[in-house]
Amino acid sequence: MKSGLALVAVGFLILVASVGWWLAGRPSVESGDAAAVEELLTPSTTVPAPAPPSPITSSEPPDRPSSGAPEATPLPRFTVADQAAGDDREPVALRIPAIAVEAPIIQVGVEPDGDMEVPRNVTDVGWYEHGPAPGEPGSAVLAAHVDLARQGPGVFFNLRSLEPGDVIHVAFSDGTTEAYRAVARTIYDKADLPTEAIFSRDGPPILTLITCGGGFNRSVGSYDSNVVVYAVPSADRSPVS
């Protein structure tokens, strides 16, 4: 009687202890304050949608009174900008010593279904060419596969272990290099990816690295989440507390 009960108790003890040990030791994908970065990239002027405007109308001017016109508030003046030549500086290579990444950057756009295009080659990193380049206002997006069915692990396989403080180097087509410092790492359900913030073209310059992660659905061959690392120009004081 006693030995049977003891065996059952020991069995449960092993079960609880091992699962608990595993859960406690499992590295969290969350690190740093990703929500603060999202906030920086989200336009603060989320004004309520204005009422539909009434049409512009025009009419012949009334007789212009030479004086006694209503007091005009001072109007801002129009300006004519110099036609600045487009800045063709593009990112061409990525180096992240902390996770042994050294990869070429290619320009990518949009898939027919509206998703961001990600390089077909598992060793390439894609820069979303319609958004800002690294260092420009807003979020510069670099995406790469965590893995591909026929090619194995990809260049961002270890993105989930990049830590806040780690340095990221981006080389540009004009021969210059800029350093960035990771400030946050997080994981989003794909359905909850904050695309407005991640693809923002306003706000402080943020470098955003994206790959897949989370659970893998073998029947459809895709992951259910995105692992995202946010970085800032390393010369900046952290905008994220």
Added chain:
Amino acid sequence: MRKAMLTLVALMLMAAPATAFAQSSDGTVTVVHGVPDLTVDVYVNDALTLEDFEYGTVTDPLTLPAADYDIAIRAANADPASDPVLSQMVTLPAGANATIEANLDGAGAPKISVWVNDISTIATGEGRVTVRHTAAAPNVDILANDGALFSDVPNGAEGVADVPAGDYNVKVTAAGDASTVVTEVPALTIPEGTNVIVYAIGDLTGGSFQLAVQSIGGLHTPPAGVPSGTGGDLGTGIPLWLFALVAAAAMTIAAGGAKLARQRG
């Protein structure tokens, strides 16, 4: 003609929701100069707001409170009290993005045109091209990469289309006659999320015909997602030792249970 244009403008405004560009009580105004051989000063509500404005130039957009504005155009450095060359009252509604253009009508007489720019959001990966015929010239066709984009456009009319972002060879030809090319832009860049507005201005027979370009950015839609893994190499996340321990625990519990059952029986 003007009535028709204003009706069109009204319809477009209904269709074009205002974006977060302007505060809800403001509108946005850009000025385009399309009257050749005339450098002007532009007065708004009797105040000089733009000096020595030259043919073919486009101002930066200016945010103004929604209100009625008295627009007057005089030759550069003309007496502010003199009769203007052109003048018009313009009502700027809240949230609207408008362009005020001085241009020639089909017969070559100067006029003021008020355009409402389409600032509705654009699908991911696309840009918008707007073409406005405001030159003293016959009807035209607009071709993009040698395909018809807009056909038989008369003075005072416009065409608007969303197209995949990229560079386009754009030709302006006589309506129905692709061999008579009025002007050609070898590579007009339509950036993603941007409305590129091309004005045909000047006088075709007088040799002053040219194009002016205004761009309104920030109309983009972000991609829906980032599909970046198909391999499953990250695994289930459950290590082998955990499987082994859980199996051991199950066997221990089973053994204990069997012993209990035997002792009861």
